[in-house]
Structure formats: C-alpha cells, structure tokens
Amino acid sequence: MRYLRPDYIYTPRGWQRDRLLTIDENGRIAELLSQTEVEARGLRAEAEAAREPLRGKALLPGFVNVHSHVFQRALRGQAQRPVSGHDTFWSWRQAMYAEAQRLDPERLYRLARATYREMLAAGYTTVGEFHYVHHQPDGRPYASPNLMAEALLQAAREVGIRLVILVAAYARNDFGQPALKEQLRFCDPSVAAYLERVEALRELGVPLGLAPHSVRAVPADWLRAIAAYSRQHRLPLHIHADEQPAEIESCLAACGCRPLVLLERCEVLGPQTTIVHATHADQAELDLLASSRATVCLCPTTEGDLGDGIPPYRELLTRQIPLAIGSDSNTRLDPFEELRWAEYTARLRYGERRVLVTEPEASPGTYLLTCGCEHGAAALGVESGRLEPGRLADLVAIDLEHPMLQGWTLESLLDCLFFGATAEVISAVWVSGKQVYAR
Ligand SMILES: [Zn+2]
Known part of the structure; x- marks a missing residue:
C-alpha cells in the first residue's frame, strides 16, 4: 500500500478535505479514508508520514x-x-x-x-x-x-x-x-x-x-x-x-x-x-x-x-x-x-x-x-480520470501556495486553475501510484 495525504482531493462528489488516499499494489486507488476511518484502521502512523510531503497541495486526476x-x-x-x-x-x-x-x-x-x-x-x-x-x-x-x-x-x-x-x-x-x-x-x-x-x-x-x-x-x-x-x-x-x-x-x-x-x-x-x-x-x-x-x-x-x-x-x-x-x-x-x-x-x-x-x-x-x-x-479506454476507489492512481498535485493561485477558495479553485494558472502550478505527478515527476 502507498499513502497520499494532501490538504484536498477532488473526487466525483467535489473537494474532500484531509483524506488519506490509499493505493494498492496494482496502482489503483483503494480507498479515501476520513480521519475517523484512519484511526479505526490503525493507520495513524502512515497518515502522519504521508502528511508532510503534500502539505499545501491539492490532488486532481491526471490529465489525458x-x-x-x-x-x-x-x-x-x-x-x-x-x-x-x-x-x-x-x-x-x-x-x-x-x-x-x-x-x-x-x-x-x-x-x-x-x-x-x-x-x-x-x-x-x-x-x-x-x-x-x-x-x-x-x-x-x-x-x-x-x-x-x-x-x-x-x-x-x-x-x-x-x-x-x-x-x-x-x-x-x-x-x-x-x-x-x-x-x-x-x-x-x-x-x-x-x-x-x-x-x-x-x-x-x-x-x-x-x-x-x-x-x-x-x-x-x-x-x-x-x-x-x-x-x-x-x-x-x-x-x-x-x-x-x-x-x-x-x-x-x-x-x-x-x-x-x-x-x-x-x-x-x-x-x-x-x-x-x-x-x-x-x-x-x-x-x-x-x-x-x-x-x-x-x-x-x-x-x-x-x-x-x-x-x-x-x-x-x-x-x-x-x-x-x-x-x-x-x-x-x-x-x-x-x-x-x-x-x-x-x-x-x-x-x-x-x-x-x-x-x-x-x-x-x-x-x-x-x-x-x-x-x-x-x-x-483507460480506467483513470476520476479519483475514486478502483480507478488507476494517475494523479497530479497542485501547489496551492503558488502566486498564480493567490486568493483561491474551494468554490473557485477549479476556475482559478483554468482561467488564471498555467501548468507551473503542478508540483508532482503519479502514474499507477508511482511518482514520476516532482518540481
Ligand atoms: Zn492530428
């Protein structure tokens, strides 16, 4: 299992705050766990270790x-x-x-x-x-x-x-x-x-x-x-x-x-x-x-x-x-x-x-x-494109502290990205759960 814990994850139900995203050995998203679920599963140590690298970041599905x-x-x-x-x-x-x-x-x-x-x-x-x-x-x-x-x-x-x-x-x-x-x-x-x-x-x-x-x-x-x-x-x-x-x-x-x-x-x-x-x-x-x-x-x-x-x-x-x-x-x-x-x-x-x-x-x-x-x-014909269990863990991290995004709110974040930013705000990229790029 691999673990990612950014500030926000964009899911089919919208932005989710402080979830632990777990990735199985086939490179697919296994679960998106809330903090209560993390505690119940005894994954507190994994969640803490996953926190620091993605502080100030939001995850989106990778673009196709x-x-x-x-x-x-x-x-x-x-x-x-x-x-x-x-x-x-x-x-x-x-x-x-x-x-x-x-x-x-x-x-x-x-x-x-x-x-x-x-x-x-x-x-x-x-x-x-x-x-x-x-x-x-x-x-x-x-x-x-x-x-x-x-x-x-x-x-x-x-x-x-x-x-x-x-x-x-x-x-x-x-x-x-x-x-x-x-x-x-x-x-x-x-x-x-x-x-x-x-x-x-x-x-x-x-x-x-x-x-x-x-x-x-x-x-x-x-x-x-x-x-x-x-x-x-x-x-x-x-x-x-x-x-x-x-x-x-x-x-x-x-x-x-x-x-x-x-x-x-x-x-x-x-x-x-x-x-x-x-x-x-x-x-x-x-x-x-x-x-x-x-x-x-x-x-x-x-x-x-x-x-x-x-x-x-x-x-x-x-x-x-x-x-x-x-x-x-x-x-x-x-x-x-x-x-x-x-x-x-x-x-x-x-x-x-x-x-x-x-x-x-x-x-x-x-x-x-x-x-x-x-x-x-x-x-x-690729099973990616949404961050939900079962899909391939192809995803990108957005640097929420990038100057281009200054003033973002959760409600405006996607519009801030598409109308005010360039790909420079991408700070890391994963394909099948494996990190393949970091700025
Ligand atoms: Zn062509």
Missing part, C-alpha cells in the same frame, strides 16, 4: 492528452515563418512532411522522450499517440515492421507516462489519388498488412487503438475492415474529420456526402469512436455523432495555430457529445491552457461568456476538468 503527434514538437517555433505568399494548414503540412522525412527510430525516440517528459511535467498522465510515421522514407518497412512504434513505447516507459498507441492507417493522398512521395512512409500496402502490424503490437500487450488517418487518406473498404476489427476486439478507434473545409469538399465531390456521413455508412461511428477536430461538422453530422455516442477530441491550441476554425462547441454540448482534449502538434503542452482556449474560443464564436457548462448555474471549471480527465480516459 487524447491526441498527440509527438514528432511535430520539433516544429515548435520553426513553422511560423512564411512558406508561401498565403500560408494555410496545407502549407504548414509541407513543413510537417519535411520533418517527418527526417525521422529515424533514434530521432523519434529522443524527441518522444523529451516531449513525454514535458507532458508529464504539465500534468498529462496519459497520452494517446496518433502514430503514422511507420516505415523507411521510401516506404519500405524496417526489418522489424513496428520499429518506430517501439521507439515511442520505449520513450514512454523510460519517462513513466501512460501511452496508448493509436496505430494510424494510411493509403493515399486523397480520394482517387495515390500517395505522394512524402507520404510513402505512412502507408501500408493493404489493410491486411496494416492489421498484421496491429496484431503484432497487441501480442506485446501494448495498450492500443486503431486510427484510420482520415477519409481522404483511407478508402471506404479499409474503413469498414478497421471498424469491424475495432468492434471485434473492443479497441478504441480514432480518426481526423472535418478539420478543414477542403477535406469536406473533396469528400462531397468523390462520394456525394460529407465525411461523418461517409464514416456512418462505413460503420465507423460508435461509442468506441473518437472524432478528432469536427471543426466544420454540420448539424446532420453532429446528430450522427450524438446518436452513435462518439466522442469529439478538440485540440484548441493546434486548431488556433493552424487556422482550422472554431468548433461548434454549443451544438456539441446541447447534443451531450463527450468532449476531450489533445495537444495534437504539441505547439503548447499545458492542459489548463488547452481547456482555457476551448472556453475562450467558444466565447469568441458565440459572443457570450460561460459556454462550456452543463448546468445553467455552473461555472466552466467543473466541466473543463471532466473534458480534460474523465472523457479523455474513456476515449482511450
């Missing part, structure tokens, strides 16, 4: 970063210079492809190790790595076909972050267009070859999900096969959709329907599905997401950086579509900033304040935390 392309961290600050006279998502993509061409297993491993450390320090305890640079630059597989995935797994293991590898499928540049030279290393020759690599990773016991890249990169027969495999093995399925208007136009031209309608026809939508972005989804597409109980992963700092647009937050919320967050291109790693951007861009879109709330009287802090933790964990 549902969508990352870790190698894109190398572009931070490098992709702001002009590429063309009129820079857009598509000209940014050229810079990203150039970086993808430079990768080899060693470079990917080093980038991942540094970036996963940065994620942990920011309070992310789990990352969903949407991994698509699989093969050698000319498209030939490495001697071990999952060598690049193994580089990511090793980096995550060494750093101590929980990694769910979302194995991307990629087949072509666009509807009816073969892959470009720069895309060859993302591509498998067939959906069977792709699923073979997935099988090999599953045999290693690695937590994973399936990730057909997008409707433009993956043909309909692949989508059907991948969706069937995800249902058969109960694996999460993640896919980019409706990030850019050009994708919707080419889908309409090629298939006569919008991307989420195509996904519905290919039986891709379901409770195991996460749609990344959905920035330009229309009302009918949003209805499909709601009826299939899919999740939407928003990546506000990346969507801002790339000029994608502002997602239809209110329409997502009124349909009770669960929202999660991802750091995507890793241009920033800070869950408070990511979620603040969600609420702020929603305010800019609707010309109102307090958009991301589920009850008329609520402030946004509570729901932002749910998006950052619980919804993200569910999207990746």
Whole structure:
C-alpha cells in the first residue's frame, strides 16, 4: 500500500478535505479514508508520514492528452515563418512532411522522450499517440515492421507516462489519388498488412487503438475492415474529420456526402469512436455523432495555430457529445491552457461568456476538468480520470501556495486553475501510484 495525504482531493462528489488516499499494489486507488476511518484502521502512523510531503497541495486526476503527434514538437517555433505568399494548414503540412522525412527510430525516440517528459511535467498522465510515421522514407518497412512504434513505447516507459498507441492507417493522398512521395512512409500496402502490424503490437500487450488517418487518406473498404476489427476486439478507434473545409469538399465531390456521413455508412461511428477536430461538422453530422455516442477530441491550441476554425462547441454540448482534449502538434503542452482556449474560443464564436457548462448555474471549471480527465480516459479506454476507489492512481498535485493561485477558495479553485494558472502550478505527478515527476 502507498499513502497520499494532501490538504484536498477532488473526487466525483467535489473537494474532500484531509483524506488519506490509499493505493494498492496494482496502482489503483483503494480507498479515501476520513480521519475517523484512519484511526479505526490503525493507520495513524502512515497518515502522519504521508502528511508532510503534500502539505499545501491539492490532488486532481491526471490529465489525458487524447491526441498527440509527438514528432511535430520539433516544429515548435520553426513553422511560423512564411512558406508561401498565403500560408494555410496545407502549407504548414509541407513543413510537417519535411520533418517527418527526417525521422529515424533514434530521432523519434529522443524527441518522444523529451516531449513525454514535458507532458508529464504539465500534468498529462496519459497520452494517446496518433502514430503514422511507420516505415523507411521510401516506404519500405524496417526489418522489424513496428520499429518506430517501439521507439515511442520505449520513450514512454523510460519517462513513466501512460501511452496508448493509436496505430494510424494510411493509403493515399486523397480520394482517387495515390500517395505522394512524402507520404510513402505512412502507408501500408493493404489493410491486411496494416492489421498484421496491429496484431503484432497487441501480442506485446501494448495498450492500443486503431486510427484510420482520415477519409481522404483511407478508402471506404479499409474503413469498414478497421471498424469491424475495432468492434471485434473492443479497441478504441480514432480518426481526423472535418478539420478543414477542403477535406469536406473533396469528400462531397468523390462520394456525394460529407465525411461523418461517409464514416456512418462505413460503420465507423460508435461509442468506441473518437472524432478528432469536427471543426466544420454540420448539424446532420453532429446528430450522427450524438446518436452513435462518439466522442469529439478538440485540440484548441493546434486548431488556433493552424487556422482550422472554431468548433461548434454549443451544438456539441446541447447534443451531450463527450468532449476531450489533445495537444495534437504539441505547439503548447499545458492542459489548463488547452481547456482555457476551448472556453475562450467558444466565447469568441458565440459572443457570450460561460459556454462550456452543463448546468445553467455552473461555472466552466467543473466541466473543463471532466473534458480534460474523465472523457479523455474513456476515449482511450483507460480506467483513470476520476479519483475514486478502483480507478488507476494517475494523479497530479497542485501547489496551492503558488502566486498564480493567490486568493483561491474551494468554490473557485477549479476556475482559478483554468482561467488564471498555467501548468507551473503542478508540483508532482503519479502514474499507477508511482511518482514520476516532482518540481
Ligand atoms: Zn492530428
């Protein structure tokens, strides 16, 4: 057993004061004991020893970063210079492809190790790595076909972050267009070859999900096969959709329907599905997401950086579509900033304040935390996201004495974090009950 005793713990019933959190040998939360219970169990000595390290601290569930392309961290600050006279998502993509061409297993491993450390320090305890640079630059597989995935797994293991590898499928540049030279290393020759690599990773016991890249990169027969495999093995399925208007136009031209309608026809939508972005989804597409109980992963700092647009937050919320967050291109790693951007861009879109709330009287802090933790964990099939018995002990400590939080009250603490703080207030991080970071 391990013991943590902070000033406050955020539980599904709200803030609890002076509880002893016990963690079992499987890294799961066993109990949250009151002082009376501590006495009754004869745990007074353990509780006293656990007190000092977490004085002035509050515990929150660890944040879940549902969508990352870790190698894109190398572009931070490098992709702001002009590429063309009129820079857009598509000209940014050229810079990203150039970086993808430079990768080899060693470079990917080093980038991942540094970036996963940065994620942990920011309070992310789990990352969903949407991994698509699989093969050698000319498209030939490495001697071990999952060598690049193994580089990511090793980096995550060494750093101590929980990694769910979302194995991307990629087949072509666009509807009816073969892959470009720069895309060859993302591509498998067939959906069977792709699923073979997935099988090999599953045999290693690695937590994973399936990730057909997008409707433009993956043909309909692949989508059907991948969706069937995800249902058969109960694996999460993640896919980019409706990030850019050009994708919707080419889908309409090629298939006569919008991307989420195509996904519905290919039986891709379901409770195991996460749609990344959905920035330009229309009302009918949003209805499909709601009826299939899919999740939407928003990546506000990346969507801002790339000029994608502002997602239809209110329409997502009124349909009770669960929202999660991802750091995507890793241009920033800070869950408070990511979620603040969600609420702020929603305010800019609707010309109102307090958009991301589920009850008329609520402030946004509570729901932002749910998006950052619980919804993200569910999207990746990880049993974390709430501090309650039985869940994985993935958690972060907040330094209540940090100057950014000066003036907090229990009632305002979550809002103080999301609207007034950065990840600098995170003082320690645990994954499966093991401390993996301390400031
Ligand atoms: Zn992405």
